[in-house]
Amino acid sequence: MPEFVSKKGRARDAKGTREAILAAAEAVFAERGFDGARVDAIASTSSYNKSLIGQYFGDKLGLYAEVIKRVDGEVDELLARAFAPLLTDEAAASNAQRLRTFLKTMTSTFFDYLLERPRLVKILTWEMAGGWQMFAKIVSQFPTGNSETFETFFHKAWKAGLLRSDFFPRIQFSLAFQVCLSYFAFFPVYQMLIADSDKKKAIPADENLSSESSLARAREYLADLVVAGMMNAPNEQ
Secondary structure, three states, rough: OOOOOOHHHHHHHHHHHHHHHHHHHHHHHHHHHHHOOOHHHHHHHHHHHHHHHHHHEEEHHHHHHHHHHHHHHHHHHHHHHHHHHHHOOOHHEEEHHHEEEEHHHHHHHHHHHHHHOHHHHHHHHHHOOOOOOOHHHHHHHHHOOOOHHHHHHHHHHHOOOOOOOOOHHHHHHHHHHHHHHHHHHOHHHHHHHHHHHHHHOOOOOOOOOOOOOHHHHHHHHHHHHHHHHHHHOOHHO
16 A cells, blocks of 8 residues: 655655754764865765755755754844843843843853854854854855844943943854853863862862853853953943
């Protein structure tokens, strides 16, 4: 008897296939960077053949673009959920305490996101090492997302005297993400520094940067660092 599959079933299968290929591609790109990644390796990791990958994504650059676009969509969704109440609050950009909460929440949200996405940290580190050449080829495919909303918010906060500078708001906003990215990119180095200090009895012997308590301290420290760097001190406001 012939087997019939509904259009809905095929749609579900197609979505699952795409997700499996994208997950495999993310793993391979994280391990080898764009130049070192091979479609053969992605096909093997995903258990789908090269021709199917080509059917869904075209070439390797098309697949890479979809991996990055998926991340971009996740970040936009994350920001929309986390900050929608503040961004719709007219007083948030002119109230020091609310702005401080906004910046700390933003940095902590980025921190937790990157903590759960070590592959993304590696991919972005590869991009930095390559001068963002591959990113430049695909950036035009990304929607603007919430960037204009955040830019307007930062500009209002500066006009209200709460921010230290009117330096490009879009860059100020992205720096909170980059501070967290830098922390995780250098994480192995920091752990080595801690271990070296431990030998000299400068810190407790049981200190481990990957422990829950150390991650909480790092999250709090980076959030405070962003706030102190971006906001005027209370007596300057």
